[in-house]
Each structure stands twice: as C-alpha cells, then as structure tokens.
Amino acid sequence: MRNYFAIVSKELYSFFVSPIAYVVLGVFFAVSGYFFFGITTSIIERVQQMGFQSQQFGSAPPPVDVFSVITSNIFSIISTIFLLLMPLITMGVFAEEKKRGTVELLFTSPLTHLQLILGKFTAVMVFLLVMLVPTILKLCLLYFYSDPLPPLSPVLNGFLGAFLLGGSLLSLGIFASSLTESQIVAGILSFGFIIILWVVDWMAGTGSTLGNEVLRYLSIMSHYEDFTKGVLDTSHVFFYLSLIFMGLFLTSVSLNSPKWRS
Amino acid sequence: MIEAEHLTKRYGLLAAIEDVSFQVRQGEILGFLGPNGAGKTTTMRILAGFFPATQGRAVVAGYDVFEQPLEAKSRVGYLPENPPLYTEMTVDSYLRFVATIKGVASSDTPDRMEIVKDRCGLSGQGQRLIKHLSKGYRQRVGLAQALIHDPDVLILDEPTIGLDPKQIIEFRELIGSLRGEHTIILSTHILPEVSMTCDRVIIISRGRIVAVDSPQNLTSRIQGGEQIDLTVGGDTGRVKELLNAVPHVTRVTVEAAENGLSSVLVEADGQAEVRHAVARQMIHGGLDLYELKVRSVSLEDVFVELTTEEEAAEGTGREEDEPDTQREAVS
Numbered sequence: 119m120r121n122y123f124a125i126v127s128k129e130l131y132s133f134f135v136s137p138i139a140y141v142v143l144g145v146f147f148a149v150s151g152y153f154f155f156g157i158t159t160s161i162i163e164r165v166q167q168m169g170f171q172s173q174q175f176g177s178a179p180p181p182v183d184v185f186s187v188i189t190s191n192i193f194s195i196i197s198t199i200f201l202l203l204m205p206l207i208t209m210g211v212f213a214e215e216k217k218r219g220t221v222e223l224l225f226t227s228p229l230t231h232l233q234l235i236l237g238k239f240t241a242v243m244v245f246l247l248v249m250l251v252p253t254i255l256k257l258c259l260l261y262f263y264s265d266p267l268p269p270l271s272p273v274l275n276g277f278l279g280a281f282l283l284g285g286s287l288l289s290l291g292i293f294a295s296s297l298t299e300s301q302i303v304a305g306i307l308s309f310g311f312i313i314i315l316w317v318v319d320w321m322a323g324t325g326s327t328l329g330n331e332v333l334r335y336l337s338i339m340s341h342y343e344d345f346t347k348g349v350l351d352t353s354h355v356f357f358y359l360s361l362i363f364m365g366l367f368l369t370s371v372s373l374n375s376p377k378w379r380s
Numbered sequence: 381m382i383e384a385e386h387l388t389k390r391y392g393l394l395a396a397i398e399d400v401s402f403q404v405r406q407g408e409i410l411g412f413l414g415p416n417g418a419g420k421t422t423t424m425r426i427l428a429g430f431f432p433a434t435q436g437r438a439v440v441a442g443y444d445v446f447e448q449p450l451e452a453k454s455r456v457g458y459l460p461e462n463p464p465l466y467t468e469m470t471v472d473s474y475l476r477f478v479a480t481i482k483g484v485a486s487s488d489t490p491d492r493m494e495i496v497k498d499r500c501g502l503s504g505q506g507q508r509l510i511k512h513l514s515k516g517y518r519q520r521v522g523l524a525q526a527l528i529h530d531p532d533v534l535i536l537d538e539p540t541i542g543l544d545p546k547q548i549i550e551f552r553e554l555i556g557s558l559r560g561e562h563t564i565i566l567s568t569h570i571l572p573e574v575s576m577t578c579d580r581v582i583i584i585s586r587g588r589i590v591a592v593d594s595p596q597n598l599t600s601r602i603q604g605g606e607q608i609d610l611t612v613g614g615d616t617g618r619v620k621e622l623l624n625a626v627p628h629v630t631r632v633t634v635e636a637a638e639n640g641l642s643s644v645l646v647e648a649d650g651q652a653e654v655r656h657a658v659a660r661q662m663i664h665g666g667l668d669l670y671e672l673k674v675r676s677v678s679l680e681d682v683f684v685e686l687t688t689e690e691e692a693a694e695g696t697g698r699e700e701d702e703p704d705t706q707r708e709a710v711s
Binding site: 120121124125128131132135136218219220221222223224225226227228229230 | 428449450454456466473480482525
C-alpha cells in the first residue's frame with residue numbers, strides 16, 4: 119500500500135511540474151469554457167424565442183428543463199474533447215520512464231507490477247478529476263440559479279459517464295505507453311486505439327447480424343449517450359469498467375514481456 | 381553473498397552472455413572487466429532482477445532473484461550505467477521516493493537520507509533540482525539512491541563513466557569506504573580502477589568469463605618473471621658481462637646504446653629480488669647507474685592478452701568492438 123501511494127504521489131508530482139499537464143489543463147478549460155458559454159447562450163435564446171412565440175398565440179410557454187439540456191450538451195462536447203486530449207496525458211506514463219532509464223530503478227525495486235500500474239492509473243484519474251472541476255463548478259452555478267431546482271441525476275450521470283469514458287481512454291493510453299519508449303509513438307498509438315473504438319460502429323451499418331451487433335457494442339461513444347441523457351444503465355458502466363480492466367491487464371502483459379528490456 | 385550459476389541470456393539467436401558462473405563472498409569488492417558489449421551490463425541487470433536470464437540461476441543475499449524477487453530486490457542497491465533520476469525532482473524528494481519503494485520504514489527515512497547524502501557528498505544539496513546538478517553530482521545522487529536502504533549487495537554499472545579525473549578519485553575513495561560493509565560488484569572498462577579498488581577481478585569477453593583472480597595474481601600470471609630496465613653509462617660489453625654474473629638473472633638484452641649510455645633489459649627468474657644486486661654490481665664494477673626501474677605488466681596488458689587470446693581461439697572473426705577511447709583518456 120505504501121508503495122502504491124508512493125507511485126501515485128510521485129506521478130502527480132511529475133505531472134504538475136511538467137508543462138504538458140498545464141497545457142492540457144489550459145486547453146481543456148478554454149475549450150470547454152467556450153462551449154459552455156456557447157451552449158448556454160444559444161439555449162437561453164431558443165427558450166426566449168419559444169416564450170415569445172407562445173405569447174403571440176396567447177398560450178403558456180412549454181416547460182423546458184434548461185439545466186438538463188445544457189448539462190447533456192456539455193457532457194457530449196466534453197467526451198469529444200477527451201478523445202483528443204487523453205492520449206496526451208498518458209503518452210509519457212511508461213514511455214518516459216523507459217527513455218530516462220528510471221524503469222531500471224522501478225523494476226529493480228521491491229515493487230509489484232500491480233502496485234506500479236494501479237499507482238500510475240490512479241494518478242491519471244486524479245488528473246482527470248482536476249480537469250473536470252471547473253465544469254462541475256459552472257454546472258453548480260447554473261443549478262443554484264435554476265428555479266425550481268432541477269433534478270440532479272443528469273449532472274451526476276454525466277459526471278460518472280465522463281469519468282468512466284475518461285478512465286477507459288486513459289487505461290488504453292497507458293497500455294500504448296507501455297509498448298514503446300517514445301512518447302510520440304505512444305501518443306499516436308493511443309489516438310489509433312481511440313479512433314478505432316470511436317468509429318467502429320460506422321462499419322456496422324443497419325444490419326442486425328451478430329457481427330454488426332458486436333461492432334455496435336464495441337463503440338466507445340454509443341455507451342456514453344445514455345449517461346448524457348441522465349440515464350444510468352449498469353451495462354454501460356460494466357462496458358467501461360471492462361475496458362479499463364482490459365487496458366490495465368494488457369499493460370501488465372506488456373511490462374512482463376522481457377523483449378523490450380533489451 | 382552473490383551466486384551466479386550458468387547464466388545465459390539470449391536475444392533471439394544472439395547470446396549476450398553464455399554460461400557465466402561466479403560467486404562473490406560477503407564484504408568483497410568484485411571488479412567486472414570487459415570491453416564494450418562484452419555482457420557486463422546484461423549480467424548486472426540479471427543480478428539486480430531487471431530481467432530474467434534465459435538459463436541459469438542467480439542468488440543474491442540468499443534469495444533467488446526470480447523466485448523471490450521482492451526479498452532479493454530489497455537487499456540490492458543498483459546503480460545502472462545511466463543513473464535513474466527523476467530530474468524534475470529535488471534531491472530530497474527523489475531520495476524520499478526511492479526510500480519508500482525500497483521499503484525503508486518511514487521513521488528511518490530522514491536518518492537514512494542524511495547518512496547517504498553525507499556519504500555521497502550531497503550535504504546541503506537536498507533542495508536542489510536534479511536537473512540543475514552537474515553530471516558528477518547526478519552520479520552521486522545515483523549512488524545515494526543505491527545506498528538508501530543500506531543494501532547487503534551493491535551493483536554498480538560503470539559508476540565512474542563521464543566523471544572528471546578528480547571526481548573519479550573521489551568516487552573510488554567513496555567505494556573504498558564502503559568496503560567491508562557491503563558486497564560490491566563494480567563493472568568498468570577502465571583498468572586502473574579495478575586494480576585500485578577491487579579484491580578480485582572477473583574478465584569477461586564476448587559474453588564469457590575468461591579469467592577470475594586477484595589483480596596481482598592476474599598480472600604475475602602473465603608476466604612470469606621480473607623485468608628491469610637499466611640505463612647505465614659505460615662499455616656495453618662490460619655491462620653485459622657484469623649483469624650476467626648476478627644470480628637469478630636469466631637474460632640481458634641491450635636495447636639501445638647512445639652517447640655512452642646503454643639501455644638494458646634485465647630479465648630474472650622471479651625467485652628472488654635482484655634489483656639491489658644489480659645496482660650493487662653496477663656501482664662496484666665502476667659503471668655509472670643512471671636509472672633502474674621495474675617494468676611492470678599492467679592489468680591492461682593482461683586484459684589485452686586474455687581478450688585477444690579468446691578471440692584467436694574462437695576464430696569467429698566477429699566485428700571489432702568500438703574503440704575504447706575512455707581508457708586512454710583516463711589511464
């Protein structure tokens with residue numbers, strides 16, 4: 119346990135002194151902030167228009183849950199930004215250790231691979247949480263200005279979805295990073311993994327054969343939609359958890375392979 | 381303390397080391413000598429548990445490195461060729477991290493950090509970022525890292541590479557000061573280093589051990605007898621005559637004679653000291669003795685002899701190793 123926490127804190131320390139972390143955070147905050155502003159203003163305008171129209175016809179305006187609409191849009195956008203940014207967070211996780219030779223320290227210390235991999239995964243998940251903090255603050259702000267108070271489930275589900283999706287991408291990225299000693303190669307590999315999982319259902323078309331069903335199931339985004347709509351479906355949670363497990367398991371296989379250590 | 385039994389490591393068809401066996405006793409400093417690419421690093425990585433051997437067994441401090449890796453690794457301090465440093469950390473935070481993953485109890489960590497910093501000449505450097513340190517200081521941090529958990533066994537891979545001559549001397553003294561407390565394996569291709577610090581030397585060439593002995597035994601083994609260089613003023617014939625009369629002298633060769641000075645090589649059978657007898661003979665014979673010195677065979681000669689013998693015996697005609705510029709520069 120001590121080893122695990124030592125790895126987590128070392129990773130976080132290394133993250134927050136490296137420029138990559140701040141660039142990723144900065145870009146993410148700027149882009150998600152821009153979208154938040156854009157989505158909020160356009161939805162409020164639409165709602166106002168609807169109000170004017172119904173006034174002209176002399177009827178009461180239809181009830182709109184502005185908060186939930188904004189939440190769902192925000193989380194959809196966030197997922198797309200994730201696809202582009204996550205590889206940048208994980209690309210150095212193992213590649214950099216190999217490049218610098220510090221992997222010789224880690225592998226000749228009384229550490230298990232489980233402690234090492236979970237420690238590094240936990241650290242990137244903490245980073246993911248930090249990324250999501252401003253979004254949560256903005257949504258809190260909206261929530262408390264809403265009248266009457268809307269249901270909380272869309273935020274909580276969206277947040278859980280973003281966390282699980284992010285975790286899956288990070289876990290695959292860690293695997294990619296364990297394959298090479300070049301950060302660039304690791305980054306490109308994880309982009310490859312992510313893009314394939316993103317578009318894998320496009321090949322499925324409309325058929326309902328087993329193959330098509332499998333392709334559709336593997337799509338990393340189709341499982342995400344329900345979260346943004348505020349629906350909690352355990353099968354989606356299971357999908358992401360197994361993806362995370364698979365990424366970490368493959369990492370451990372890759373670390374056990376003595377080939378790259380020559 | 382360390383037992384290597386028939387270690388073999390292959391990368392595909394290429395064997396980096398082949399059937400390497402040796403033992404190191406507790407408290408001994410063992411030098412691992414060989415040209416670049418001879419398999420020194422591979423052997424050390426196996427002993428440190430970085431990767432497994434293709435065949436053979438390595439036992440360190442009583443634990444098999446691959447059957448009981450955690451026990452073995454917690455008793456080994458390893459300094460790879462490039463010190464494994466997190467350059468964005470300060471010396472203190474780096475050492476604290478290493479202490480934790482090496483299993484030093486948190487209550488002992490501050491003390492251990494002070495001890496190793498003091499020992500490695502890093503006192504007062506604790507708050508500096510490693511990336512701002514010079515190569516020599518980074519090497520010290522690397523050694524501090526290997527010592528932090530007070531390991532029984534220290535494995536140092538080319539610890540003096542890239543240091544300036546003064547730092548090399550300091551480093552040797554440091555390693556000498558660890559003598560007795562730790563069992564040390566030290567690899568190098570710098571020969572004087574071995575004769576100065578090590579109790580025993582293993583010469584490895586092309587993945588095989590070609591010699592194991594103390595530096596003194598290795599040199600005398602090659603040398604056979606004693607050789608003395610003389611510079612004497614006087615008639616060459618008389619010089620030869622007088623020298624041949626000295627007991628134990630087996631051969632006298634005049635190598636040069638200029639301006640009445642002769643350079644003579646005197647070979648003796650090595651059973652008794654002949655230097656004083658030679659000197660007395662010259663003076664009593666009325667000759668002018670300008671210079672007398674023992675021609676010593678250096679470990680360098682031994683090394684060249686052994687590694688080239690091996691090559692000739694193998695007759696494989698593999699490519700030459702890259703030229704060893706470091707050796708000339710330092711020795």
